Amino acid sequence: MNYTPRYLGRGSWLSRRDPRLIVLTVVCFVFTAIQVWDLRLMLVLALISFIYYRSAGIPFRAVRRQWAFVLFFVSLLVLVNGVIAGGRVPRIPDDQLHVYLYLPLVGTPVSAESLMYALTQLIRFLAMAGVGFPLAFAMNPADFGATFARLGIPDRFAFAIDLTFRFIPSLAADLQTTIDAQRVRGMELDKGAGGIFGRMRRQGPILVPTVVNAIVGAEDTIDAMDLRAFGTGPRSWLRELRFDRMDRIVLVLLVLMLVSATIAGFTTSSARVWVPDAILPG
Amino acid sequence: MSSMSMPRSLWGVDSRVIVYAAIGAALYGILLTFQVPVPGTKDVSARPAFALVPFFGYAFGPVVGFFTGFVGNAVGDQISGWGLLTSWNWSIANGLVGLIAGLAPMYLASMIGGSLMNRAIAGAIAGTVGVVVGFLFVFTDMALSGYDMNTVISTEYIPVVIGNLVSTIILVPVLVYAWEPVKERMGR
Incomplete structure (x- = not known):
């Protein structure tokens, strides 16, 4: 069994970026995604995640087992949450739900809102995994120390x-x-x-x-x-980290995405589950 | 007979703390692949490696315990491909277990100063307290993932606490029994 982290994205566009950018992308993306409940915006985030994932150049064959696990685990959690939460949807009162049917035995209502909530949750998890995988496979494990030191740890x-x-x-x-x-x-x-x-x-x-x-x-x-008198003075690192122009552009876009999602959460309905009229029961 | 090895200060960070923390985290990350299914449950499995988190906290202090749980869980996620920080709140929960076990001298002082058997039992108690309290942090999934409280309790908190208590109660005393004589031989 191979216990060591695999550096599968070696040589890709993302692996040539400053490794701090890969860590900051996960942070910005996760905090953006958790503020969004509108499926249309979540699909945009999923698209961004997909483009980012592709830039890591991770061969699918090498990670299909991990993706299968993520898909199974996430689907199970979303399904269980849907049943156990009793069909309730955050920020939507129970009497405003458009119910299709009630699950036998448990009596959980299946509504247009709860289906959209579950679907948004599923897409959100997959988008987050898409951003998490490059951190696992497209970052040189030898860079972790220098990366976290330069991030202020x-x-x-x-x-x-x-x-x-x-x-x-x-x-x-x-x-x-x-x-x-x-x-x-x-x-x-x-x-x-x-x-x-x-x-x-x-x-x-x-x-x-x-x-x-x-x-x-x-x-x-x-x-x-x-x-070697460890800890008696400031430490230097063999690997010099420097943001280049592209890193800065990506970083600015990430921060803009996070700030926009935060502002939109207070001023628009982006933090509320979106339900298209077409799926509302007659 | 000496008591469990504790750093001079509970919160001191010297080369010994750093190396023990790194070893604990690396071992935990590697050994996370070993799982023992709990009979009678569908999704619950006990992870023998989890015992390392309360053990390292109990034996080497809260800083080592927190690091072992936090970084070790993140390393395990990294090796499995899930990503170092994707489930950061679970890593913090693991870290809190080690930290709380590491604070045992504050709430189990009399047992830690006793016989080897008392110290082994104290390890199991400290680990149990750590698991029950530390994993309360997974309730952050209500905010982060939009889960209902009942979902977090039934699919996350209870399964993880049961599985990890099994490994903690059985293996922490075993590790304390094995480590104590070695520690005395080393003069630590």
Whole structure:
């Protein structure tokens, strides 16, 4: 199993951008999307998300399993929310709903408003995933430390984030070695009695040596950092980050999008579910 | 016998805290792929790796605990392809679990100063408090995703709390039992 983040968008237009832009895009997009409930505007956001996703050059074959999972998970959540919420739609009183039918057994009303609400929610999640995927696959994992440091995260925490990504390959190798060693000794993770508690307890022989070895092995890293006087002065980063003209243009557009959505939320009906007349029951 | 290793200050950030935090987060992110389905439920699975969040908080302090949960969950999302920040509120909820477990010296001082068994039990209690309180943060999904409160309770909060309590109650004491003698041998 490959535990390391995959850099699938290497060489794409997006991967050539300043990595701070990829992080800021997620932040701006998520905060824009959560303010919008009008499906027409949400479709515009979905289109922006799609164009952005395409610019990351992520081969679909390499991520289709992830997309299938997202689609299944998001659809399930939207469906369950629709049923459990009892057909209620935020900002629309129950007596103003245009009900088609009531679900058998649970009695949840299915209305034009609740269908549009669910559809908008589904598109919103998919649009957010479209912006999230490039962060996972089109950003060089070696850039995380410098990126977060330049975004204003304190140096020590940015360094810890950098260190986290650097530890992943070696710790993943240690984990595999531990699993192999336990299997050679006849351990079978998925078999045996005892139910959930027994199965959980059987993870101990994998978890405990991996964790304790990692902590003990960390002493070398701690000593190396202490001997180099870590934390006694401001830290410099090997990777210099600089916004170019295109980065600035994209950033301005993102901020404009966020500000527009916020203003529209107060002054228009963009934060209210849109229901086309054509789907209202006769 | 010494008590659990705590930094000189609960909130101090030195090289030891940074390295333990990074190791906790990396291990949590990697091990998140292991899941054990909870019998009798449809979507609930216990993640053995989750025990690392309260354990790292309890053993190394609230800063390490928060970082392990917050960054570890984000790394797990990153590895799975969901994106580092897409579910940032869930990462914060994970971080809060580690942070609350790391504050155990403030509410379980007498147990932490006791025998190894007491310290192991204190680890499980601190983790339980952390899970029950920390995951209340997922109710932000009501604002962020437009979910109804009942949806958050039945499809998010209760399943995640049950699954994570199973791993916390079983594996945190095991990890404390394993780590304590090693720590004493290392002179920490």
